[in-house]
Amino acid sequence: MKPVLTVAAGIVLLAACSGPPPPPATEVRAAVVDRLPDSHGDTAWSGAPVMDVQMLPQDLVEPRLLAPSVSRVQVQALHDGARLAFRLRWEDTGAEDHPGPARFPDACAVQLPRVAAADVPAPQMGEPGRPVDIVYWRASWQASADGRPDTIEALMPGAVVDHYPFAAPSLEEGSEIQRRFADRYAPARALGNVMEGPREQPVQDLVAEGPGTLRPAASQSATGRGARTAAGWEVVLARPLPASLGPGGRTQVALAVWEGGRDEVGSRKMRSGWVPLVVEEAP
């Protein structure tokens, strides 16, 4: 009993020293910085208020997520007058960054309405004619950006491959003709739909006008970086400030998180409703 009592006394003492907890934030406030941080551990984040966003299972359209997983995400925001960055932190003890049969990488996304106005579209990925812009991050893309080789052995260490036709000695390694030959057996890559494979940015700009309508944005401008912590993931997502959202402006933001180890993918996800977002003016 004695050691337990000592620990309990310590906790009481620490709690007394830290003072009353700050009132919970009810909106995400994007503070101004001179330079947006590109990593999750940058000290600039300590100056941004933290909002705890409650997450809900996506149980509105099939296929649904019936068992809730990640219940809350801590979100912060910063901007430099041109770009807007978010840091998302959530607990997930089982890191999953491998794609494979019945394997799904962890992921997250930030969604803003295309037009910053009082009347926003439905938080479930917008509505026809009222698009939302989404920045999506995936743990397997992060692993690729961090240098994981583009080989089946890197994904499945036990894999044994005898031969690929485009690996014939007569074809120069890395040549254009070899790449085109390989693309014959990888039509998704040939079409530019690189859902796995080599990539420099672990994020993708997406547009949606309702569930099932997700499509890549016309151009890619988002950047991001995610990292594992002892408790889960910390991911920074940055994108240009929407044209209709200047300093001092208000809009809404919604989040989504996928816990791959629980087979969460696509519409099987934890999502939030709209949360107010304030873009602070320079002091």
Add this chain to the structure above:
Amino acid sequence: MARVYNWQIGREMSYWYPDSRPRRQFAAVFDINKCIACQTCTLACKTTWTSGKGQESMLWNNVETKPYGFYPLAWDVKLLDQLGGQAWQDGRYEGRTLFEAAPAGERVLGWRPEEQDYAYPNVGEDDCSAPVDGGAHFQGMHEAWFFYLARICNHCTYPACLSSCPRGSIYKRPEDGIVLLDQGRCRGYQECVKACPYKKVFYNPMTGTSEKCIACFPKMEQEIQPQCFVNCIGKIRLAGWLSTPDKASPDNPLDYLVHIRKVALPLFPQFGLEPNVYYIPPVHVPLPYLRQLFGPGADEAVRIYREAPGDPDLSGLMALFGCTESLIPRWRRDGKEVVGLSADRREVIRVPAREPVRVLPAYDRNLGVYRTNIP
């Protein structure tokens, strides 16, 4: 959910989308009795379409030994177990289809194979249904049995893969009923892999998309049968177009075999997908097993096939299997010959309705030796 008519189960059923049959439907008949599991079909497909990175364990065409062969592992028994016992009544399916048995939050009842489930593509090869003990020998009835089941995508009339995709990345072509997965739209959710009961959609971890059999549509568009058909050395396969039963025409080879003679049957019709690859069941296999695989038509199909040698039309049509690379959407028997015709009834191929047969006695009197290696 919409209500659609599935003639294979003799009733309306629930489906995610309303009825929209293609102008013509790609279909095939496989005569299981002739398959020797040489896997030439498997290799023909593999070398043509799936030799890339991430496709190492992907077989759009495979041949497995039944009852103990599966690719992927336990694909059929696992789903049958999930679905539970169901019943047919007078040719009408009274049980639940996979769409009707979908759990809450799902569009289809299904399961998703894992990496290990694809690791043994030839598990159970040549394994008999029962032990063959020392001294066992053939006495006119097969006490233990097995057979080879060649499988491709069934290009179903009501595809579960198509209905399960929340993005609408899978579509059924109105011109030929071939089911394709849009590689430019797929985001690799693997809902289709989970939903397809035949497990003929595969996830590619290198592209991050799912991929499937395309019925060699570039060949079909030129009226040429797919790779796995024309490379079949056992000549077990015939590709073509299948009508609905009410429009069946006896000069369409597939209509004749499926609708008129009812000798070729769908695989697991009770799942409710109206699959379009039809099998002539193996005649030496116990009927309860065949009924589970091919539905209540199995008894009659076996009887008709056994009588085929005395049936010049049926045996004649079977002689056309594997005789030409071209599609032969029409046919006719011309005395002792059988003719495959193009859609405009041009003669494409002419073969003997019955190949000459010579029976050699087991003992060769001239040479004084047995011709077989069985003592």
